[in-house]
Amino acid sequence: MSSKIRLTPTSYIVLGLVEAAGEATPYELKQVVASGLGDFWSIQHAQLYAEPERLAAAGYLKERREESGRRRRHYKVTAAGRKALKGWLDEPTEELTELRDPGLLKLFFGATPKPLATAQLPVHERRLADYEALHKELGEDAPAGIRFSLEAGIGHEREWVRFWKQVGA
Amino acid sequence: MSSKIRLTPTSYIVLGLVEAAGEATPYELKQVVASGLGDFWSIQHAQLYAEPERLAAAGYLKERREESGRRRRHYKVTAAGRKALKGWLDEPTEELTELRDPGLLKLFFGATPKPLATAQLPVHERRLADYEALHKELGEDAPAGIRFSLEAGIGHEREWVRFWKQVGA
DNA sequence: CCTATCATGTAATCCGTTACATGATTAT
């Protein structure tokens, strides 16, 4: 218990999701990630098995294993985990994202703009449409964080659409 | 020579930079990355030693080692390397970036918006100003890829500024 | 002349990805 590990964004994602769920199995985490969060911060499903184990070993999660058939592992956030999560949430960050866009990278290194724009534009348009649809469906009661995140996604997708249109012109 | 390795974005960045330089040492690559590209796709300096070695072992780069004092390693792109780079450049991608923004992640998980916005806004404003200054300095002869990348950066930084202003309001 | 910083590199660790594998359900 409580060996010192470094907490990565993945760690906080797992902590945050388990905390929100109360209790969760890796597979359930996978579902949640796939249903939204994964669009702006994806995690391989194998990580959702490995990371809770790490966190449990360090005392941030408590594991309960099913006795019968599947022997699924269910995880809960411990007091230490809740504290770590809160500490992270309460610490505003000045860290900046990098774009790290594969298409842009090619452009940077001299790829021909037109075909790239032709490939990129429709996928961004589609994703933008998805986000906007989601946003409309969002109820009044939706948590502010979720709404903000979606709005950030929409803003950046609009920017990409604008960008690739210009590049393709 | 020519063992099969997987080429990652890092690989193409190294190939692209070495190709542009004609010949380069890891340290020179580090300089180049630090002076611009790193803002939207950073690479740890240790990678700039490891990756050329990998690429050389696979036949994409040729290594020349200094005889005297420092015994620096100088790399050049081979024909195979040039072919790989061109293949990558010529293949338009539909891949999408994820936002993966640390601040947004906290917001998503329920961090208090105000302090986050307060921390994020100034750094984005500063970066935006930097980009805009760079853009002004860009000569007529600047490669299109560089110009586009910078413009993408500007667009997204504007979006972040707008976003965090709204979040903070 | 001394020390701080820049230049240059290697080693160790670990997270994340990819590949592999098998038990349960649903559809045909």
Next chain:
DNA sequence: ATAATCATGTAACGGATTACATGATAGG
């Protein structure tokens, strides 16, 4: 029933980050 797909998980590998380390150069 049988195939196909979903559910659930483990193992292996490798790229990326962090830590460690030393030689050169410039400033005080």
